[in-house]
Amino acid sequence: MDDATRDKLINYLGSFVTAARAAKVQQVLEKRTRHIAVVMEDFENSLNVSAVLRSCEAMGVQDVHIIENQFRNKLSAYVAKGGSKWLTVTKHNELESTNSSRCLQLLRDAGYQIWVTSPDQSAVDLNDVGVDSKIALVFGTEFDGASKEVLEMADKRVCLPMQGFTESYNVSVSVALCLHVLLRKLKDSEIDWCMSEEEKKQLTLEWYRKIVRRSDIHEVRFLSGI
Template sequence: MRTTRLFRSFDYGDKPKLLQFTHSKNTKINPKQLDDAMRIMTPFISAERMATFRKILESRCFDVKLLYENPANPSNVYACLRTLDSFGLQHVDITDGMYKEPLGKAGDNTGLMRKKKNKLTAVGSDKWLSVKQWDTTKTPLAEIIRNLKKEGYKVYTTSLEGGTDVREFPFRGGEEKRQKMVICFGNEETGVTDELKGLSDGLFYLPMFGFAESYNLSVATSLTCAYMLEGGVIRPSGVEAEEERRRVMGEWMIRSFPKRGMAEMILEREGIELGTSLHALDDYENSL
């Protein structure tokens, strides 16, 4: 299963130990390493911001994640991220990324301006989400879905043809065992692939009553989240997610520093070396 490296801590003379974080509850996380890193960063972050982090984490839902299969329009995805943050969701998977476009001719910053404009759509909310970018030439879609199911997720996919009306779909929560779900959306132009449909545990559609053939991706995301919220599927995770909350708190603390690299410098000075970057959309933006 793909992992995201967070901290690498070591004592000089010893072989470095890599601390890895995944979204599996079975992952072994060294609490002391994480606690040390958070203790070092705390004096640099205001008490008000830390209180905000704790409040939002208590309302975060870790049981539902969204997967976007090869989306075509960056601004649509950034709008979706803002919606997901507003609904209290944390995890987003994106396969393959955007159609690649040149940044512009020599001396032309059109592409860079396009990227900045897309970022504004999310109003910074993407900074606080856990976004994973998948390259299906390296990790096939079937393997991604298989690993999600091993982690206990049911995979439900939107479909323009076939499936169940979202109003009749089993988006209902209960106080009994919580069902983990991955909700999949396809490309804005071609929809989800037949492969993803075949790998899914169920298909649903959003009813339409006009001339338009499909909803905008961000609108479809909002409608689906609203049904899940009304059905009790989107709700704050319980004590079973405490380990995940601590991991996300560590990520948020690093991302809260005003300049990229500040947290890395402070932690490395104390003998804690960061692995890959924690900025949620680094890989994603580089694919644009």
Template sequence: LEDIYQPHNASAVLRSCDSFGVQDVHIIENKNIFTITQGVSVGSDRWLTLYRYNQEGINNTQECLKKLRSEGYIIAATTPHTKQITVEQLSVNTKVALMFGSEINGLSEYAQNNADVSVKIPMQGFSESFNISVSVALCLYDMTNRLRRKHNNWELTETEKLDLELNWLRKSIKAGELIEKKFFRDICN
């Protein structure tokens, strides 16, 4: 997510990611600070792994793309403006990172120029684009359904699930890390 500035949209996106089983969300903050509205996200941000790119003086989009590519992701820029494939044509046979841009301007020129593929959501009316939270939900609905139909090994491993559950518990319990340290200190003595 690149430079999303409306908290209700940001929060709705997180809720959709959680609802469709997407674990990792990469948040780029070159111009806008990503803010979560709890009434909209209904706590979904606690169950997601959020990566934030917000260092001053650097191109955080470039840093995000570098990290995703190092992990084997194909970068798919969502945009209604260029020649592109539809979301239904986007392969689910490889790791894909969908990029969504700000509500008014969409993705930055850098993001568009450095994506591996451009993706659009087919539209029939006169509107140029969907709201970002709707776009995310439509793309995730299509891709996660196709992924589940085509692949038997798309889920997290048992070890990955256990690691996530432990992280969730740490976040959910007040002073969770301190309690964990005390627990291990006590059993080691």
């Protein structure tokens, strides 16, 4: 579909969207970012996956990658609260494939630095790092953390300071805390962290397709009439 047709389709589907809903879509788009992507490596608990998706959506992070080497996760609608429907979620779960390295290489090729959360002594306090580069923030499995493969590919190991006897946060809490730190830094900077106008238009179309009932039928009718 060429850009002109896409724009006309957006306007057409938008005629089925209330003014308040359309305004909300644009409001959300203005605060969405692809400067940070979240990567979950082989989470065992699907409730944690759902909770992370909910946090990413609420905090304005558009892209989430789910690596499934051993575990396949079925999302919890109750926990996710519909958050996943507004995100760009990419699953890496090919059989007999090194999904972790494949995912991270794709992100690196797209211009992201690979940052992995790790409790080891070489990790840098997240509060002390800059956010000039695009960041793919990787969280390892709940019990063992990031795999050796991910740790070896990482450009940086980062951590959050811990003040108590407990050695780690729940992984979904950790994601939310890390994003809070990074997004605050990003929004306090002069970095252009917002999405491009083309990206906003593409997401507007995707979201209108989800908002409008029977949007597939409306779209076929519209395109057949061009």
